[in-house]
Amino acid sequence: MNDKKEKEPKPKKGKGLLVKVAIALVLVGTGGGGTFALVKSGMIGGGGEGHAKKKEDNSPKLIKKGEEDPYAPKSEGKEGEGESAGTEVEGEGGSEYRTAYYNFTEDFTSNLKHSSALVQINLACSTRRDGRVLLWLKKHELAIRSAILVVLADTPEEDAFSPEGKERLGKRLTGVINAVLTETEGFGGVDEVYFKSFLVQ
Numbered sequence: 288m289n290d291k292k293e294k295e296p297k298p299k300k301g302k303g304l305l306v307k308v309a310i311a312l313v314l315v316g317t318g319g320g321g322t323f324a325l326v327k328s329g330m331i332g333g334g335g336e337g338h339a340k341k342k343e344d345n346s347p348k349l350i351k352k353g354e355e356d357p358y359a360p361k362s363e364g365k366e367g368e369g370e371s372a373g374t375e376v377e378g379e380g381g382s383e384y385r386t387a388y389y390n391f392t393e394d395f396t397s398n399l400k401h402s403s404a405l406v407q408i409n410l411a412c413s414t415r416r417d418g419r420v421l422l423w424l425k426k427h428e429l430a431i432r433s434a435i436l437v438v439l440a441d442t443p444e445e446d447a448f449s450p451e452g453k454e455r456l457g458k459r460l461t462g463v464i465n466a467v468l469t470e471t472e473g474f475g476g477v478d479e480v481y482f483k484s485f486l487v488q
Contacts (some may be wrong), residue, residue, distance in 0.1 A: 389414070390434070406486070
C-alpha cells in the first residue's frame with residue numbers, strides 16, 4: 288500500500304507543472320498578440336505605417352511660386368476668391384511661396400467690449416498653403432463668421448483706434464479662424480488676416 292501511495296503523487300506533480308507551463312505560454316502569447324494589435328492600430332507606440340501616411344497626406348502643403356496647386360479652387364469670376372495659380376504672374380523676389388487670398392463675402396458688424404460703439408469691418412485672409420485652405424474657408428464661413436463676431440464683441444474700444452490694437456485684433460482673428468478650421472478639418476493654414484475696411488461708430 289505504501290508503494291502505491293508514493294507512485295500516485297509523482298504523476299500528479301508532472302501534470303500540474305505541465306498545466307502551469309501551458310497556461311503561462313497561452314498568457315504570454317495572448318499578451319504579445321494584444322500588444323502587437325495595439326501598436327499596429329496606433330493606440331500605443333508609434334502606430335502603423337499607414338496611420339502616419341494618412342496624417343501626412345491630409346495636411347495642406349506649402350505651394351512654391353510657379354508650382355501647380357492640385358487643390359486650386361476653380362475661378363468664379365470674383366476678385367480674390369479662388370483664382371487659379373495658372374493665371375497669376377509671380378515675382379522672383381520675396382517669399383519663395385505663393386500667397387492666396389480669401390475675401391469674406393459680407394461685412395462684420397459688432398458692438399465693442401464695455402462700449403456703446405459699433406465696429407464694422409470687411410476682412411480678407413491669406414494662406415501660403417494649397418487650395419484646400421481656401422475651400423475650407425468657404426465651406427465653414429458660417430462657423431468662422433460666428434467665431435469672429437465673438438472676438439469682435441470681446442475687443443476693447445481703444446484697440447479699434449490704435450494701430451497696435453488693430454494688429455492685436457488681427458492676430459486674434461487669425462487664431463480664431465485657424466481654431467475653427469482645425470476643429471472642423473484638422474488643420475488651420477491661415478497666415479494672416481487683413482482689414483479691407485474698418486469703421487467705428
